[in-house]
Amino acid sequence: MSGGIPLLAIALLEIVWIVVGLVVMFTFLSVVVLSLVWLERKGLGRLQRRLGPTRTGPMGLMQPLADALKLILKEDIIPSSAEKAIFWIAPVIVVVSAFMIWVTIPGSPDIVLKNLEDMGLFYIIAFAVVGIMGLVLAGWGSANKYGVLGGLRAAAQLISYEIPVIMVVISVAMLAQSLNMIEIVEKQASYPYVLIQPLGLAIFFIAGLAEVGRTPFDIYFAESEIVGGPFVEYSGAHWSVFFLAEYINTFAIAALTVLLFLGGWSGPFLEGNWVIIWFFVKVYAVIAVIFWIRGTFPRLRIDQLMAFAWKVMVPLSFLTIVITGIYMFYGWPAWSLTLMSLTGLLVVAYVVYRRAVGPANLVAQVRARQVALQAERRAASQQAPS
Numbered sequence: 001m002s003g004g005i006p007l008l009a010i011a012l013l014e015i016v017w018i019v020v021g022l023v024v025m026f027t028f029l030s031v032v033v034l035s036l037v038w039l040e041r042k043g044l045g046r047l048q049r050r051l052g053p054t055r056t057g058p059m060g061l062m063q064p065l066a067d068a069l070k071l072i073l074k075e076d077i078i079p080s081s082a083e084k085a086i087f088w089i090a091p092v093i094v095v096v097s098a099f100m101i102w103v104t105i106p107g108s109p110d111i112v113l114k115n116l117e118d119m120g121l122f123y124i125i126a127f128a129v130v131g132i133m134g135l136v137l138a139g140w141g142s143a144n145k146y147g148v149l150g151g152l153r154a155a156a157q158l159i160s161y162e163i164p165v166i167m168v169v170i171s172v173a174m175l176a177q178s179l180n181m182i183e184i185v186e187k188q189a190s191y192p193y194v195l196i197q198p199l200g201l202a203i204f205f206i207a208g209l210a211e212v213g214r215t216p217f218d219i220y221f222a223e224s225e226i227v228g229g230p231f232v233e234y235s236g237a238h239w240s241v242f243f244l245a246e247y248i249n250t251f252a253i254a255a256l257t258v259l260l261f262l263g264g265w266s267g268p269f270l271e272g273n274w275v276i277i278w279f280f281v282k283v284y285a286v287i288a289v290i291f292w293i294r295g296t297f298p299r300l301r302i303d304q305l306m307a308f309a310w311k312v313m314v315p316l317s318f319l320t321i322v323i324t325g326i327y328m329f330y331g332w333p334a335w336s337l338t339l340m341s342l343t344g345l346l347v348v349a350y351v352v353y354r355r356a357v358g359p360a361n362l363v364a365q366v367r368a369r370q371v372a373l374q375a376e377r378r379a380a381s382q383q384a385p386s
Contacts, residue, residue, distance in 0.1 A: 194261040
């Protein structure tokens with residue numbers, strides 16, 4: 001008994017520390033979401049030649065807090081025909097899956113809630129997929145045809161783009177010979193993996209945008225087509241939970257991009273736990289690019305989105321596995337993998353560009369023929385005898 005009591009006390013203490021850590025992490029992520037909302041509004045405002053939030057607090061800093069308070073106090077309506085249990089549990093599943101992957105994402109070698117070592121990357125990918133179920137249940141539980149359609153779109157989109165994400169993660173694990181997030185960053189001490197696997201970075205970043213439903217991949221809740229997708233019947237606090245999960249996932253994709261390809265917290269001048277400053281600088285730089293893309297590109301159609309996934313992203317993701325395997329099997333120098341990766345990236349970028357500008361070029365050709373024909377007719381009418 002005397003030996004069991006200390007063990008029980010130690011176990012209880014560990015549980016308490018884990019709970020405290022989760023609460024601190026949730027508070028931290030909530031503050032991060034508020035900062036991302038403010039930055040996105042300010043960034044889009046500058047891109048669109050307007051000011052963004054300015055009135056609520058200095059430089060509009062209190063606007064995200066005002067919006068959060070408004071959503072919490074807003075009336076929460078549940079449709080009478082909805083499956084209430086499913087309707088309630090769906091947003092919980094979405095936000096929990098977004099939150100739990102941060103358990104093992106490190107900000108520095110010592111700042112991580114729980115380092116799962118060789119299960120870290122596997123755990124992140126496994127939990128990230130759970131959110132798909134929440135979106136499908138949200139649409140189904142709403143008893144709304146637009147909600148069901150949005151949920152099915154979400155499942156098709158997220159499953160399709162999850163394949164490239166997993167394949168690229170495998171290629172990074174092959175390079176690092178580890179699934180430990182800290183070891184992957186440490187293996188990039190000589191050079192970040194973006195220098196030898198630029199194709200992998202492009203695939204992971206684009207597929208990550210599709211995973212979190214950011215523009216131009218925000219098709220499963222497209223307001224112009226299906227009103228609001230799986231969120232159409234949600235309001236107030238329930239809707240804000242989906243909003244929270246989207247921004248937590250956006251922050252996670254940016255963090256994983258930094259950890260897997262941009263050297264993580266590596267950087268000059270800082271040592272110890274202060275290296276987390278480099279981590280945040282890089283993450284917010286990636287997030288700025290995400291916001292820039294939202295203000296630049298239009299939304300894809302559902303057929304374009306799915307075709308891009310299965311005809312471009314999936315084959316390219318398997319190409320990353322093949323060229324990484326060739327590089328490691330034959331022991332070639334690092335520049336050889338860079339060359340293979342860049343070649344694949346440039347060839348596909350050129351093909352996609354030609355396909356994208358094809359309709360515009362066709363319209364220009366037709367217009368040129370019309371102009372030439374009109375000029376010929378005018379010339380013929382002027383030469384005709386009066």
